[in-house]
Amino acid sequence: MTVMLNESLNVLQVKRMRETLYSALLLQDVSFFDTETVGDLTSRLGSDCQQVSRVIGNDLNFILRNVVQGAGALIYLLILSWPLGLCTLTICSALAAVMLIFGMYQKKAAKLTQEFTASANEVAQETLSLMRTVRIYGTEKRELEQYKSWLDKLADISLRQSAAYGFWNLSFNALYHSTQVIAVLVGGMSILAGHITAEQLTKFILYSEWLIYSTWWVGDNLSSLMQSIGASEKVFQMMDLSHSDQFLSKGLKLQRLVGHIEFVNVSFYYPSRAMISVLQNVSLSVHPGEVVAIVGLSGSGKSTLVNLLLRLYEPTNGQILIDGFPLRDLDVKWLRERIGYVGQVFPLHQHYKFCVYSKNFPTTEPLNRNQNFFAWTLVRTLSMDVHEM
Ligand SMILES: Nc1ncnc2c1ncn2[C@@H]1O[C@H](COP(=O)(O)OP(=O)(O)OP(=O)(O)O)[C@@H](O)[C@H]1O
Ligand SMILES: [Mg+2]
The missing domain is CATH 1.20.1560.10 (ABC transporter type 1, transmembrane domain)
Structure with a gap:
């Protein structure tokens, strides 16, 4: 017993x-x-x-x-x-x-x-x-x-x-x-x-x-x-490790997201490689609806820009603004749900059958021309089966 x-x-x-x-x-x-x-x-x-x-x-x-x-x-x-x-x-x-x-x-x-x-x-x-x-x-x-x-x-x-x-x-x-x-x-x-x-x-x-x-x-x-x-x-x-601040703090949820992205003097190094500066005083502005391609040598920091935009890491200096609001002040979950993201290395997670790793995209709404083009390019590149959207 x-x-x-x-x-x-x-x-x-x-x-x-x-x-x-x-x-x-x-x-x-x-x-x-x-x-x-x-x-x-x-x-x-x-x-x-x-x-x-x-x-x-x-x-x-x-x-x-x-x-x-x-x-x-x-x-x-x-x-x-x-x-x-x-x-x-x-x-x-x-x-x-x-x-x-x-x-x-x-x-x-x-x-x-x-x-x-x-x-x-x-x-x-x-x-x-x-x-x-x-x-x-x-x-x-x-x-x-x-x-x-x-x-x-x-x-x-x-x-x-x-x-x-x-x-x-x-x-x-x-x-x-x-x-x-x-x-x-x-x-x-x-x-x-x-x-x-x-x-x-x-x-x-x-x-x-x-x-x-x-x-x-x-x-x-x-x-x-x-x-x-x-x-x-x-x-x-x-x-006993304390949870990431991102899960503790509740940030702003904007009534309407226009999608104006600004990087203002952003500098960054990865915490695990503090001696190597990846970005130094980067400033850029992307207007709503604008399609921007960032081109650079391998390792120059393109994916890092996206990582920062997704708040996977915080800039070491400078700030990122969305519609004029500092990224840090926004609710991170809310923000991520509004970003369609396709990783460079893209193993499909068992729970996500669609090609775009986002809650709202593909959506039930019809895709606009740009979205349609990107979605199909992606589907072709990844040779994926796709269901009728
Ligand atoms: N998680 C990480 N930890 C430490 N260093 C990293 C990490 N991710 C990237 N790096 C380093 O940061 C630098 C920029 O990497 P990043 O992935 O942003 O380059 P990239 O421009 O996207 O390159 P590629 O064209 O090959 O995709 C590189 O030196 C890379 O080794
Ligand atoms: Mg990359």
């Missing part, structure tokens, strides 16, 4: 944790995704959340149960014979010290394991999603080497963990047997001196075994709890 309850709690906990983490990620600024890689984030959502759920599962439950059992056994031992009880307590303290060191090592190892797994995922994800590029440049071997190097690191840390576990078990066995030897020696002498009876010594041996096993269970579960905590650090950090 308890196991079933634990399992159910675990499933719910993992679900809730994934939901919270995913919603925190979805509400981050776009610049956040320039520094965090997809492989890393999916790894946090996947294996890390699963690992964290163990905290409320068996580990915590076992630890509490065994602490209570161990404390009970210790009190009884001290009542039976305090010198013998103190000897067992000293041995248990030594075991607890080893267990603490082992637990701390497990925590560190778990953090590294999560990081290495995330890095291996990242390499695999990047390679598999850019398979054409990899094939063209013939870098399969290099990619494999890179993936293998992360796997080697993972294997290395697992081997160290096994060695540490072996050491922990050895310490336990040595200390466990030493309690039995002490009990027989000191207990035997106490019987001879008439301080305790043979029956009391038998009870003592049984209870000290109980105490030492409780310490072992606490240690074993504590180390796996530490592992969960090590793995969870990044997950909790990410869950």
